């Protein structure tokens with residue numbers, strides 16, 4: 001028996017779960033769930049996750065858990081992906097909450113609308129572009145003086161934030177403007193074996 005991950009491989013939120021499980025050696029069964037075909041909105045899926053979204057994990061005992069950052073926190077409990085020091089752990093949470101409120105809604109949404117809905121960059125809501133750039137600038141500043149987001153080691157903060165940052169160009173953001181981010185992406189990808 002292993003956990004089951006319902007995920008769409010085009011989704012950074014779902015890849016966070018895959019990378020975390022792979023990194024710490026948690027066995028899982030991946031059930032590809034195509035959001036563009038509405039597969040997260042079927043009655044069967046909605047019974048498991050009333051939010052109608054992936055990623056969704058069903059644990060070995062049948063309990064379900066949604067929200068990418070909640071899932072990776074659960075999977076990584078006790079591992080070196082979560083700092084033992086309470087301040088560093090809280091800094092990691094700071095980045096996880098920021099990712100969901102100030103990064104993903106802009107960087108990921110721009111990418112989804114351009115790469116999967118076929119929108120032109122010029123047709124994106126200017127607020128999405130402006131806030132996406134602000135998020136990338138915030139990350140760039142943090143990474144200018146640090147190899148990873150929290151301290152000197154890979155944590156869940158890096159996994160959560162690299163997911164959509166590494167594909168930000170698909171949303172029209174030019175990563176050439178952010179050299180520290182580019183170096184960090186290479187570092188995180190190497191640490192995850194991507």
Ligand SMILES: N[C@@H](CCC(=O)N[C@@H](CS)C(=O)NCC(=O)O)C(=O)O
Pocket residue numbers: 008011012013014035040041052053054055066067068069100
């Ligand atoms: N905050 C959630 C966001 C989940 C989310 O937006 N999932 C998208 C794919 S990335 C989805 O399932 N969309 C399909 C839908 O809403 O119907 C998380 O981090 O897990």
